[in-house]
Amino acid sequence: MSDELIHTLEAKLDELIRQCTRLQQDNAELKKRESEWQRERVRLVEKNELARSRVEAMITRLKSLESE
Template identity: 40%
Template sequence: MDHPDVAAQLRAVASRIDGLVDRVQRLTEENRSLRQQQEQLAGERSQLLTRNEQARTRVEAMIARLKSLEQHT
């Protein structure tokens, strides 16, 4: 092997490494963003479950009052 071939191979390897480093950085950022979205969605889900439970409780209380009124008439 002569020196130009080795130099070309080294440049190719260096270019490949640079590409892989860029890809890792993009994937790391994407992963961070997805984890953030997941946390946000989990928080929203928790709030919705709480609101749903509160609504269910209110509806059950209304039904109980209506049944009570119905029995008194």
């Protein structure tokens, strides 16, 4: 193999390694963000359920006051 071909292959391999490293970092960041979004979603679902329960309790109290 000629030196020029070897240098070309080395340069391409170095670029592939850089891209692989960048993609691994991007993937780790995306997984972290996904985990954060999932925790936020759980928190919002719980908050929504609490609000729904409170509204239902208020409606029940209002209906009981209405029937008095």
